[in-house]
Amino acid sequence: MGAPLLDIECVFREQRGRILATLIRLVGDIDAAEEALADACEAALSQWPSEGLPDNPRAWLVRAGRNKAADRVRRALLFAAKRAELELQLGAEAALVPALDSDAQAVEDDLLRLIFTCCHPALGIEAQVALTLRTLGGLATEEIARAFLVPATTMAQRLVRAKTKIRQAGIPYRVPELEDLPERLDAALAVVYLIFNEGYTASTGSQLIRRELSSEALRLGRLLVELMPERSEPQALLALMLLQGARRDARVGADGDVVLLEDQDRSLWQREEVQEGLALVEAALRRAPPGAYALQAAIAGVHAQAATAEDTDWRQIASLYSLLLHINPSPVVELNFAVAVAMADGAAAGLRLVERLAESGALPGYHLLPATQADLLRRLGRHEEAAAAYRAALGMVGNDADRRFLEQRLAQVSAAKSQGGDSCR
Amino acid sequence: MQYMLLIYTREAEMKQSTSGDQGVMMKEYADFTQGIVKSGHMRAGDALQPTSTATTVRVRDGKTLQTDGPFAETKEQLGGYYLIEASDLDEAVKIAARIPGAKSGSIEVRPVRVFAKPA
Numbered sequence: 001m002g003a004p005l006l007d008i009e010c011v012f013r014e015q016r017g018r019i020l021a022t023l024i025r026l027v028g029d030i031d032a033a034e035e036a037l038a039d040a041c042e043a044a045l046s047q048w049p050s051e052g053l054p055d056n057p058r059a060w061l062v063r064a065g066r067n068k069a070a071d072r073v074r075r076a077l078l079f080a081a082k083r084a085e086l087e088l089q090l091g092a093e094a095a096l097v098p099a100l101d102s103d104a105q106a107v108e109d110d111l112l113r114l115i116f117t118c119c120h121p122a123l124g125i126e127a128q129v130a131l132t133l134r135t136l137g138g139l140a141t142e143e144i145a146r147a148f149l150v151p152a153t154t155m156a157q158r159l160v161r162a163k164t165k166i167r168q169a170g171i172p173y174r175v176p177e178l179e180d181l182p183e184r185l186d187a188a189l190a191v192v193y194l195i196f197n198e199g200y201t202a203s204t205g206s207q208l209i210r211r212e213l214s215s216e217a218l219r220l221g222r223l224l225v226e227l228m229p230e231r232s233e234p235q236a237l238l239a240l241m242l243l244q245g246a247r248r249d250a251r252v253g254a255d256g257d258v259v260l261l262e263d264q265d266r267s268l269w270q271r272e273e274v275q276e277g278l279a280l281v282e283a284a285l286r287r288a289p290p291g292a293y294a295l296q297a298a299i300a301g302v303h304a305q306a307a308t309a310e311d312t313d314w315r316q317i318a319s320l321y322s323l324l325l326h327i328n329p330s331p332v333v334e335l336n337f338a339v340a341v342a343m344a345d346g347a348a349a350g351l352r353l354v355e356r357l358a359e360s361g362a363l364p365g366y367h368l369l370p371a372t373q374a375d376l377l378r379r380l381g382r383h384e385e386a387a388a389a390y391r392a393a394l395g396m397v398g399n400d401a402d403r404r405f406l407e408q409r410l411a412q413v414s415a416a417k418s419q420g421g422d423s424c425r
Numbered sequence: 426m427q428y429m430l431l432i433y434t435r436e437a438e439m440k441q442s443t444s445g446d447q448g449v450m451m452k453e454y455a456d457f458t459q460g461i462v463k464s465g466h467m468r469a470g471d472a473l474q475p476t477s478t479a480t481t482v483r484v485r486d487g488k489t490l491q492t493d494g495p496f497a498e499t500k501e502q503l504g505g506y507y508l509i510e511a512s513d514l515d516e517a518v519k520i521a522a523r524i525p526g527a528k529s530g531s532i533e534v535r536p537v538r539v540f541a542k543p544a
Contacts, residue, residue, distance in 0.1 A: 122514055170426045172513035180515075371540050 005052040011057045016138040017223075019061050021110035024117075025173060026062075027069040030135065030163045037061070039068035054176045058107075065201070094163055108227050111136075112175045115224070119188040120171050126161035128191045129198075134159055136214045138225075144316045147198065147213050185228070189237045189293065195243045214245055236284040236294035242277030243300035246270040258401045262309035295324040314343035331362035331369075340374060348378040367396035371406060378409070383417035427468060427537035428517040433501035434530030436475050438461050446515060466520055470507035480528035501530050508537070 016037070023033035024068040040061045053061040130148075133139045145155035147350075165171065177182040197212025221241050224234035256296035259265075281297040284290070290298065291424045299320045306312040318340035325333050334357050342350020354373050363369045374389030390410040442450075454472075461467040476495040483490045495502065504526065511517040516535070521532040 120514075122518070168538075169534075170428075170511075170513040170517070172515055173514075174513075176515070 003048050005049065008044060008048050011045075011053070011061075013232065014063065015058045015112070015401075017136045018107050018111060019058055019065065020135055021105060022062050022115040023065045023069070024114060024135075026066050027112050028173075032069055032072070034135075034205060035063035035066070035072070038071035040065035044104070064412060066408060069366065088382065088407045102229070109175065111223065112227050113173050113216060115188050115220075115227075116175055116184055117166060117171060117173050118193045120166070121184070121187050122169060122171055123162050123165060125191070126163075127158055129194055129291070130155060131157050132191050132220070133195065133213075136220060139212075143212070160379050166281045185231065185233060188224070188231055189224075192217050193237060193241070193293075195220070196245070200244060207339065213372040214241075214248070214263070217241060218245065232284045232287040233291055233293060235280050236297050239277045239280035239284060240293050240297035240300060242273045242280065243297055243304050246273035246277065246304065252401070254399055258405050264309075268305065277301065278304065292324060292325070294330040295320055295327075299324075309392070312343070314340055320343045331357060331360075332366075333370060334362070335372060342376055343381075346377045351380065365394045365396050367398075367402070367406075369393075372394070374409065374413075378413050381412045387417060426511060426513065426517075428511055428514075428521075429534040429535045430507040430509060430517070430521045430524060431503055431535065432507075432526045433499075433506045433533065434502070434526045436477075436502050438529065439475075439504075450525060457523055457525060458507075460523070461507070461520060464476065466492055466509045466511060468508040470505070472505040473503065475504075476502045478482055501541045504530070507542060512523065 019040075020033055022035055023036050024030055026031050026037055044057075044061060045066050048054075048057075057369050064096075082404060110248070115132070117126050118135055123131070126148075130144055133144050134141065141159060142152045145152040148155070150158075195213050196217030199211060199215075199217060218238070221234065221238040225238050228234055247264060248267045248270035249270070250266065251259055253259050275299065276303050280319075281294065281301050284294045285298060288294075299317055302313050302320070304316050318337065321333060321337035321340050325337055335354065338350045338353035338357065340350075341353055351373070354369070354376060356365070358369060358373060368390040370389045374386045374393060377383075377386035377389060387410060390406055390413065392398055394403065394406050394410065397406060435544055439447075457510065458467065458470060467527050479493075479495045481492045481496050483492075507520075507524070509517065509520055511520060515535075517536075520526060521534050526532065
């Protein structure tokens, strides 16, 4: 009995990363493995519709891919008339055969190798992201290019350059040793979170949420949790992505504009994702001294547990941010800490922190700094200063939805200023 | 694989350092070199005279032109190199990170290109 095309497509999509990961190890090169996989899929498409799905489609595709790659090597070697090298190569291949039908553990190891190779710190971060999406996510080069708003040729060049560097600089296809693992895992998690954020808050352009990227990041996050059950960091990152991602429908209004956390319709939050995220963050917090992702997830969790914005436990959020500042000091975290303090202790207390941050010259060009300053000034009824800060923020903003939001607020404070009225909040 | 580890440091800072500091640095380099000789990674290595001794040579229209100084004015200058044998980039980076100059300057790690032998 033959296999429906839909089932075949499904196997390709779900198993692509795993098969590619194993083929890269077997043939020793990402490009050659991608070619081999394409050949194997072609062979499957000609056989499976009439013969049916094999018992283990993944193993079938790996074997077919390896054979196709070996054929290519043979042809290339024959063409060069190098019999001796051919014998040597065939010998090496024979040694690899047992690895083909290896157990689930071996497949997982291959996936980890692929993750750590794609997220190798010797590659530029943009290349790491592109390579991860292409090999593990199975996104087409054109899709990745569209997501990052660059021409397809630019993205193709970026991928070629990265793969060439892996080959020529000798970046190993290996899971890092234990002593290097924390640092290298951080790098891999950073790539996944960057992909998530790029999907969640598009930094440029008009489309606010590119869900494809976010769901791809969630998939990668789940994969890392599955592959490294002994580490708490992947769990924490997955929790963070789930808790933030759960807000996606409430985050953008019908007109495509940003809806602030305090104004969101919380009934639109995905309850299942919130529950899963909360359970994961609790588990991550129990296991180890909390890292940056666990603390951020805990913050998102406090928001998720508040039935209304007014119920938010800002004092707890402020203390979580101060812990985060301790292990991961950055001006962005300082800004968020200031916002939490403003909510817990009043706008004036928050404004002092924001102004100190602005005076330090941190975050040049980051529109959320003057935007936050403007918001706190607005709450304090200092409309003229608020208007100036909104104008400064508008000069830096890159996203259309954020721009419209700032323009509305500027109009509000300008109106209040001309009426000499009090703050609306 | 062979990797070239190019050591870039700030010559200006070197010049200002005391003879005591320089003695410490020499000792650190001697220890490092001995370490990679013993571990079998060392292929070659040298320290270079400062860029004030450099001459840049170009041949244009068959004429050899010499100019005083290095090819490019940069914040950090090439001050020495090691040629090492390493299994992969990770191992090469680990060795590069142990070069004393990595703490104040930077090390450029470049794989040595291997040309296929003509058949």
